[in-house]
Amino acid sequence: MTEQQQQNLGKKVTVMGCGYVGKAVVSYWYKKGYYVTGTTTKEEKISDLETITHRPIVMRGDDLEAVEKVINNQETILVSIAPISDRQVDAEAYAQTYLPTAKNLVTALKNNSTVKQVxxxxxxxxxxxKKGEWVDETSPLDTETNYNKVLVEAEKIILGLNREDINVCVLRLGGIYGPGRELNKRIGRMAGQNLPGDGNNYVAWIHLDDIVSAVEFINKKGCEGIYNLVNDLKLTSKELCDLICDRQQLERVTWDESKPPFSALNARVDNSKIKEEGYQFIYANTLV
Known part of the structure; x- marks a missing residue:
C-alpha cells in the first residue's frame, strides 16, 4: 500500500449510480484507498462492482429508506444517475429517475451528520x-424542453439543501466520450448518413478521465456551487463530424434542415470557472 493510500484509508465515499461514469469513479477511488460504496439498480451488475468497491449495493433512488441507509456514515456522495434503458427514453422516464432520487437524497441528508460533500x-x-452564444454558470436555463425541465428541477432540488456544513456541487457535463465511447467510432458509424438539422449547433464534450479527475478535485477541495465541465473545443456538429470523417478518410455526413437536430444544445459553454478554481484539464483539446 502506498503512502497516499494509507492517508486515504478510512475516507468513506459513495457513488449513487455505477454506469459508465460512476463505475470509472468507484474504480479510481478504490485504487486510491478510499472505502467505496457503489450502488446499482441491477442485481446482475453486483459481481462487477465487487471487484472495485468495498460495499456494492442494489437500490433505487425512489426508495427513501434505502437512500438513508446508503449515505449513513459516509463523507462524500457522488450522484451519477441516468434513466434505465438501452434506448432513447421519454421525459417521463427522466422525471421518474432524477426527481425522486434528488428529493430523497436531500431528505436523507437533513438527518445525516457525516456527509460533508455532495x-x-x-x-x-x-x-x-442559445443560437451559438456563449453561456456560463449564471446564464438562463432552458425550461421549455421537457428533458431539460426535469434536469433543471433536479438541480434546484439538490442545490436547495440548506446545510452550512455540507458542500453541494453541481457539475454540468458536456457529451461524454472515452474508452468504449470513442468519437472516432461513434461518428465514424454515421459517415455518409443524412442527419437531422443543419449541423450548425454548437456542442460541448468532456472526456471520461476529466470527469473522474474533476470529481476528485471537487472532493478534495470541498467546492460548492455550479461548474461547467466541458473541454476547450467549441465546434458545431457539422465541424465535428467533418473533422472526424476527414481524418478517417470517410464520406462526410450530410444534413436535413427540414428536421429538428438531435441535440437541444446550441451554445458555446464557458469552462473558465472551474479552471479559475484550479482544475487542469487532461484532454482540453483532444478528441478521440
Missing part, C-alpha cells in the same frame, strides 16, 4: 438553444 452530475444541455 457532487451531483448534471448536463450542459440545460442551457438549451
Amino acid at each position: 457532487i451531483y452530475l448534471s448536463s450542459g444541455s440545460v442551457y438549451g438553444n
